[in-house]
Amino acid sequence: MILIISIEDDYSTNDVVDWLSLFNKKVLRINNETSIDKINIESKNNGFSISFTYKNNEYSVNEFSHFWFRKGKLNFDNIIDIISKNNSRDIDKGIYSHLLFEELKTIEQYFIYFLELKNKLGSYYQGDTNKLKSLAIAQNIGLTIPKSFVFSQKIKLIKAFNISNEFITKGIQGILSFGSDNLGFNNKTELINKIDIDEMDNNFFPSFFQKNIPKLYELRIFYLVGEFYSMAIFSQEDEQTKIDFRNYNYENPNRTVPYKLPLQIETRLDLFMKKMDLDTGSIDMIVTPDLEYIFLEVNPVGQYGMTSIPCNYYLDEKIAKYLANEK
Amino acid sequence: MKQEYIKLYSNCMPVKGYKQSFIVDLQRGGASNAIPNSLFEIIDKYPNKTLDKIKKEYNNKYDEIIDDYFQFLLKNEFAFKCSKQELETFPELDLTWKSASIIENAIVDISTLKETTIKKIISELSELRCNALQIRFEKVCSLNDLKKIGLLLENTRILTVEIFIKYSEETTFETLIYLTDKFPRFQRIYIYNSLKNEMSSCSKIIFDKKDINPSKDCGVISSHNFVINIETFTESQCFNTCLNRKISIDSKGYVKNCPSMQNDYGNISNTKLLDIVEKTNFKDYWTVNKDKIDVCQDCEFRHICTDCRAFIRDSKNIYSQPTKCDYNPYIALWKGQKNWISVEQWREENPHWKDKVNI
Numbered sequence: 001m002i003l004i005i006s007i008e009d010d011y012s013t014n015d016v017v018d019w020l021s022l023f024n025k026k027v028l029r030i031n032n033e034t035s036i037d038k039i040n041i042e043s044k045n046n047g048f049s050i051s052f053t054y055k056n057n058e059y060s061v062n063e064f065s066h067f068w069f070r071k072g073k074l075n076f077d078n079i080i081d082i083i084s085k086n087n088s089r090d091i092d093k094g095i096y097s098h099l100l101f102e103e104l105k106t107i108e109q110y111f112i113y114f115l116e117l118k119n120k121l122g123s124y125y126q127g128d129t130n131k132l133k134s135l136a137i138a139q140n141i142g143l144t145i146p147k148s149f150v151f152s153q154k155i156k157l158i159k160a161f162n163i164s165n166e167f168i169t170k171g172i173q174g175i176l177s178f179g180s181d182n183l184g185f186n187n188k189t190e191l192i193n194k195i196d197i198d199e200m201d202n203n204f205f206p207s208f209f210q211k212n213i214p215k216l217y218e219l220r221i222f223y224l225v226g227e228f229y230s231m232a233i234f235s236q237e238d239e240q241t242k243i244d245f246r247n248y249n250y251e252n253p254n255r256t257v258p259y260k261l262p263l264q265i266e267t268r269l270d271l272f273m274k275k276m277d278l279d280t281g282s283i284d285m286i287v288t289p290d291l292e293y294i295f296l297e298v299n300p301v302g303q304y305g306m307t308s309i310p311c312n313y314y315l316d317e318k319i320a321k322y323l324a325n326e327k
Numbered sequence: 328m329k330q331e332y333i334k335l336y337s338n339c340m341p342v343k344g345y346k347q348s349f350i351v352d353l354q355r356g357g358a359s360n361a362i363p364n365s366l367f368e369i370i371d372k373y374p375n376k377t378l379d380k381i382k383k384e385y386n387n388k389y390d391e392i393i394d395d396y397f398q399f400l401l402k403n404e405f406a407f408k409c410s411k412q413e414l415e416t417f418p419e420l421d422l423t424w425k426s427a428s429i430i431e432n433a434i435v436d437i438s439t440l441k442e443t444t445i446k447k448i449i450s451e452l453s454e455l456r457c458n459a460l461q462i463r464f465e466k467v468c469s470l471n472d473l474k475k476i477g478l479l480l481e482n483t484r485i486l487t488v489e490i491f492i493k494y495s496e497e498t499t500f501e502t503l504i505y506l507t508d509k510f511p512r513f514q515r516i517y518i519y520n521s522l523k524n525e526m527s528s529c530s531k532i533i534f535d536k537k538d539i540n541p542s543k544d545c546g547v548i549s550s551h552n553f554v555i556n557i558e559t560f561t562e563s564q565c566f567n568t569c570l571n572r573k574i575s576i577d578s579k580g581y582v583k584n585c586p587s588m589q590n591d592y593g594n595i596s597n598t599k600l601l602d603i604v605e606k607t608n609f610k611d612y613w614t615v616n617k618d619k620i621d622v623c624q625d626c627e628f629r630h631i632c633t634d635c636r637a638f639i640r641d642s643k644n645i646y647s648q649p650t651k652c653d654y655n656p657y658i659a660l661w662k663g664q665k666n667w668i669s670v671e672q673w674r675e676e677n678p679h680w681k682d683k684v685n686i
Contacts, residue, residue, distance in 0.1 A: 018427035018456050056587075232417070234336075234407065253354060255404065257337045260418050291412060310338065310354065312421050312557055320427075 001026040001063050002323050006070040008033045013070050019320030030054055032072030050114055067115040069122035071301040076104050126300045131172055134298050141271050143295040145212040154202045155232050166212035167192040172190055184216045189244040213286050213294050218245060219259060221283040222304045223273055228266050230306045232259040260309040265293050330408035331377045333397050337420040339405040342369045344627025350405055351631055356555040366396045375414055412596040424561035429455040431572040434586050438465045440472045440579040446479055453483035463491040465578055470497050477510035487514045494521040507531045545587050548652040553631045563617055563630040565632040570612045570636060583613050587637035612636055622648040622670055626656035
């Protein structure tokens, strides 16, 4: 049986489950929205064993041969609820749930550790890969990266600006979007010019800057255990998408076509993914007008559907084949 | 880098017809991308040559026309300029089509709802990984029946459901919106024979005054029904764009390829859908693709067009042209356009037409 951790609305998971069902594989899909009910860990003579209850069925972790972490995280709400309900004493709620949360975190970590000893795809604790770390590793193994800075002082920014006078800024962390007060926010890339810098305070919150790289086109590369599925995005024909193609032009969308990376770049990216301890993820790169390849970032849980569908890659099937050992 | 090559984006697919060709833009669509067959030939023969070399191939006799052609491709963003080094980084689009579903869509006609039957149908369709279901009530249907269906659909593989019901006093906006909210799988409820034409703001509920008969109204082929996307284009390479992985069950329980077709392969009351699909000739129509169909095979629209095997010119020939098509690809004109004549008439007037077919 194959264990999948995902979220309810993820169509990519639906499609992979369809393929697995075509291959006659049994699947347990644990969604972020539904809590695990019970969890038991036992030390036995031949090692530890874990069992848990989900949607009224009990499973032993030994039943699973493969584990795919797609996205989301494990939900233990019901377990916390049981304890809160049974407790009538008047203890500070904050202390209470904090302690429970920390206790559960250790259980969760061990549970995931146990699962990841199996044939696994995706990394539960790499959901938000550190952008600075990945840039450093990429540079270290010989990939070209844009000149990058995190500054909190205007004076440093001005100095750097004099060397490479066009900057972009974006979030340091990897979160792409979030909601607050019923509003949705997307993390976008913005161009910084001299006037922007003049208007800044002398000291500001540590912010991420990169030298703006001229683009011929952008690449979105899906990596699956040593295989590359790349797509070129012609974002430069359109002012709206020049800096960030996620400012989508729905009426006249950017051309997106299959792309084949040079072998040398694939070899380096493969090494990069191994150093990052990632077996899958989506990599963003830029191809410059001089045909230089610039590494931007990696997202371990990106929507690969945006690459799979326009390029007809059938990535759902490829992931399913990997999980079903039918590759 | 010297950008001396002009390359078509791999999702712009030129398709050759008898009289003209058509660039199927799989990403941006557009139904007016016709090009002359001579341009098709140039693109087809010399995909990786510079403009100068292409001109030389034609002994520099058509330099101006060739310049015009490529200007047209660039202006419309069907093609882009690139260097020699880049050529090999842009592979062709793989046109394979495949599906994890045994059945992808189903049409179920109901006269009077029998819960055991609909339950069996829904659970079997879910096992076949059917994604889309259309249920058509031939008579008035109670809200209670719709609720029953909504409940049966929960936790199944069937994700989008479209329902046709006849108007009754019970079917009001409020009650139906309540249903589409409660059962998100109900993507559209279509109420025919209504008092007026009206559509809800979410466009999920549509009241229509017409007393429709979907099984007779089906099969119309026109440019309005063109589907320009990668899924249809790739599927049409080897499969029938209407019947592939479709199933229909009529109000008496007979299982067919489509409600408008006569032939049935068994009855739901005593057979499993999977057995019908796998153990009869049920799949025969699935591979009747446009390249095998008379007239369609000579048409530049063959990979974006729907097909119909229920209404065909010659009922004895499953490869004959759909009756309800008004396009004549031999003269590239639609019925109603000036100088249009029917395919039959055209073929009579051009008895040696087959000699010229080179598609």
